[in-house]
Amino acid sequence: MSDFTAVSTAEAPGPRAGRPDSGPRSLAGDAWRDLRTSKVFWIAAVLVVVVLLMAAWPSLFTSADPRDCVLARKNAGGSGGALFGYDFQGCDVYAKTVYGARDSILVGVSATLIAGLLGLVVGLLAGYLGGWIDALLSRLVDVVLAIPFILGAIVLAKRLSSDPESNGVLAVIVTLGVLGWTTAARVMRSAVISAKNQDYVTAARMLGAGPARLMVRHILPNAISPFVVVLTVLLGINIAGEATLSYLGVGLKGDAVSWGLAIAEAGPYARTVAAPLVWPSVFLAATVLAFIMLGDAIRDAFDPKLR
Amino acid sequence: MTDITARLDALPGLDPRAPLLQVNDLHVEFRTRDGVARAVNGVDLWLNPGETLAVVGESGCGKSVTAQAIMGILDTPPAHVTGGEVLYRGVDLLRLPETDRRGVRANRIAMIFQDALSALNPVYTVGFQLAELFRVHRGTSRREAKRRAVELLDQVRIPDARRRVDDYPHQFSGGMRQRVMIAMALALDPEVLIADEPTTALDVTVQAQIMSLLAELQRQRDMGLILITHDMGVVADVADRIAVMYAGKVVEEAPVHDLYAHPGHAYTKALLESIPRLDFKGQPLSVIRGLPPALTDLPSGCAFHPRCAYAREICRLEPPPAYRIAPQRITSCHFVREVLGV
């Protein structure tokens, strides 16, 4: 390269914006730099960490036992012991909500991960390969979408949780994951198709880049944003989906506690006492919101144009 | 529906002897997340009947925004017209109520755009869209409106107009669509036509067809034409006068022959020298260094000074005044003498 000599050209002024430059940097490095200074990111991250802690070690947050229900305390108000009072069965609402985090988060996150993985693979393959593979996968998506969710979930969940010993968590995760990936796949497919036809992909192909490089370096980074949005929304849907299934009797079983179950149980009594309905709902909403904010912040950090 | 026209004739202050169109000290800014972009910073223009005024300049210099401000079709927000006047026969359009303005827009001043496909409604036939104009603005009967639609398509030389009047916009080629746009613009006999880069998306052979059509229609109707373009070749072929824009200002205004022979502004001169020529193979092109400025952060003094070969201290400090160097020539350059070489 040293035998290249600079051709004298018109003076080209510097770019319009940007920070002082140092050594080579990467998109991920720049994204992290950006995230570190983002308020939204930190708020969301703290919330998510708290919820995860709650799910892992509920005893850190409460010494009460959610299954210690005394009918005499039925519908009692908040007191020193029970922050949010007691529900219609005399269970500690605060304890129930804290302990509910575990299965709710477990189900929500795992089901979303399964759906996301399925959606990513199907969408990427369909969008990138096109042709008959795309046709086949798109039909598959249509078929899954055509199954009425409740009906499909009941059948599937029943099937999966035939073992009377299990608490039903795995069955619910698999059910929600297997039925929930279609939107993610569709969004991924169309984002991949539009990214695939961009000139910069052409340029990379011309340089001799193989399919793996094209996908990982060029197509995925430019196609992932709408997918991330779909996933964060899906997380909320899945936590609520667990509730629906549990309410219908095909979800969590035995003496399981989850936000979904708690909301479902408290619904009919909401007129008498609101706390057992309100608090799990607030926790659920805050958790979903935290994940959505986290998703947004990360997505924005990976878009250099927004910097 | 005829009342739009009726009300128009009763526009307060309308003076048939006043200049056809005059723009004085027009200012438009866009208030966006990234700050205030001063897209138009004091534009002066005038236009006489039967005359072609070319507005030229690099992309982003405010040509389209000026045209849209004249037409009154800017979206507020983000655009805000912050000063100046647009006088049509003595009436300041910027101070007119929206209903009157709409009447002026259709009947007196019309506009055609670069992208004809997106300017036409895809779900109606071309004939329907043309006939609609007559029905709404002139109260013409359905049959009569259709007849006039065919007649117009014929005038813009769409072959087999009687049949094509029932086609949808996407069924026309690029050049034909631009003809349809011209037909729509001319339907109500406007006195002023603003053409914003009407041929930029077209091939040269089609561009030649469209430009000659425009010139002919203009002659027949004695219409004033504002032709917005960045192509100095097209301008040399058709314009009577030229206004050169840079960073939201008209920096020079001159009759076409004078401008090419003796550019009176350093920017105009540099621009003309940087164009490769079809009619001879020249030396290395001379270039204008640097980039057009960001409108959110305009240079002080003369906005061209960071790129100007003639610039001196005063250019950075003082905005150049407008010098009238000949009866029809105005230029805003501190060193107009050096540029002219006199």
Add this chain to the structure above:
Amino acid sequence: MSDVVLETRGLVKHFPARRGAVRAVDGVDLHLRRGETLGVVGESGCGKSTLARLLVALEKPTRGEIRVRGEDLTRLKGAALRRARRNIQMVLQDPYTSLNPRMTVGAIIGEPYDIHPDAVPRTGKARAVQELLDIVGLNPDHLNRYPHQFSGGQRQRIGIARALALRPEIIVCDEPVSALDVSIQAQVINLLEGLQRELGLSYVFIAHDLSVVRHISDRVAVMYLGKIVETGDHAAIYEQPTHPYTQALLSAVPVPDPRLRGRRDHIMLEGEVPSPADPPSGCRFRTRCWKAQPACADHEPLLEIRQRSPHPSACHFAEIRDVMRRF
């Protein structure tokens, strides 16, 4: 000829369509010598970009050969094709879409070296990238910026730097300045000319702007509906065109000189380019040609030197007409 670096023979590309095929490129023979610029002009849809994509092996031709230094590119696969690509690179038209918005400029210009690790110069990738930035007139310290932080002209320089990284002999430029403003166009054209002098590059320069092509080209090929209709050195094409299409095209180009108004030869063509899915029989230009005879519909004119055309012209009635003269 040993100094021919690129040659095509009978190059054809048909895209399957609902009925029949779009004949985007339909029998193109051309050659390019070392250090030379071959301009390719023609109207929209006549196959210029498809030709460019064929030349850099982004499309597989339906028929025909592309010889780069004598080796047929169309027969190469895998590693051999990858190696061959190093010698022929392309600069794309749109500076706004041809750079990955999520890669830094350093990563974009360095990517050729990631794909071809054996092409990294001894001095190392990072230095090579900075040198490339310097060569195309950008600040070498800007390698951590993203494409959107640059203007159109600067982005086009980045695209040129990427094309230069593997030190190709041939660069195919598909409308490299069409998206740029006049004043910026001149900067990029001068850069391309400078690089050619310094590095001995050969260019295939595709554009619809005939003035730009005249400025930069040594030889010119005029395309119409997938075929070359006339070819010759720039003086022959611009001053002694013999094909009616070339003549009409040249006469339609506006010249920035108002003194020539009404004093130029104007040939107004009827209509627009027909669809390449269903080109006219015989001579493809006959539907718009003012010289067309019945014979033109039956016999396809070959691109060859003719009695009245000192350079190859695909017209039965080829004849010099200097549309550039002034009267």
